[in-house]
Amino acid sequence: MRGISPVPSYVVMQPTTLCNLDCAYCYLPMRAADRRMPVAVAEAVAVSVNRWAAAGRFSVVWHGGEPLAAGREHLAALIAPFGPEVEHHVQTNATLIDDAWCEFLAAHRVRVSVSVDGPRGRNGDRVTRAGRPAYDRIVRGVAALRRHGLPFSALAVVNDPEPGRAAELYDYFLGLGCEVLGVNIEEKEGVNTRGNAHEAAQVRAFWAELVAAWRRDPRIHLREVEWSLRYAAAVLDGNADGLLPRRLDPIPTVGHDGSVVVLSPELAGFSDPRYGDFSSGNVLTTPLAEIVAGAERSTGWVGEFLAGVEACRTSCPYFGFCGGGHAANRYFELGRFDGTETEHCRNSKIRLLEGVLDHAREHRTPAA
């Protein structure tokens, strides 16, 4: 894997900066302001996306703020320029989902991923703008999805990865009825400056326990664990080198104003005296395909990040599994892009793989 692909596999779009919640660990800087994406931005993005989608599977991920806070009418106007072959996804806190939203999501064939951190007591960080727990509203939204027969994924943030926590988490999501579960250990990013260093043995045991819980009842696709197992199998088969993509997916994030940040949605809306506003261009003046194809050459911090990826390649035994981590984690933890290890990669790559291998060792069948 070297450099950045000129064609992404999906685009992240910010229909509004506004979020109706105010979660304690949120990284978004402008979530109290309702800056909506003009339809002209979506029309400009759609010119490139429709061409990419004609050549193969392609997704648009609507990610805010809270994307549903843009309202049905506006979201429909933003979706309208995209062709029928484009898959739409929404990452939502679910608190606004009711029957009318379910009908909208079904009519526009939007796939839903809900942010919820586990049982009620684990959602203390997810609060309304008035500081009240959001859990009941999240669960009401999920109930509406289920009533309408809409499948959904879930994304959980864990800020205390330790043994005992993982089995509880997995059992909760089995009951919630999601099809896919992603588990994020809280990251220090954007305006969230809370520490994310954890004791290595605890994190490792958390992941090992999560694998055990999943293996007992693997009804949910468990994103991190399934990827780890695929990697472990490829190592055993001797073809792990072919697992990572040949080039990094640029993952362009199109902000509400049309500015484009590649590689890490979390960098959108920030600026730095050394790196400027991190953007690689604006779709209102330059076609998205051109911005993405030129990002590696034209955006200073991207070159620095790629130097960091090369440093990872030569120094880290986990590189084949990880691929060099995320730009935003390096920037927000190390203050630059060409470092290597971060707390994030320790928590979510290194300890994850170690935990999966610990589980395998514990459950191996003795040789006959």
Ligand code: SF4
């Ligand atoms: S685990 Fe960390 S140090 Fe290793 S390749 Fe990934 S980002 Fe780089």
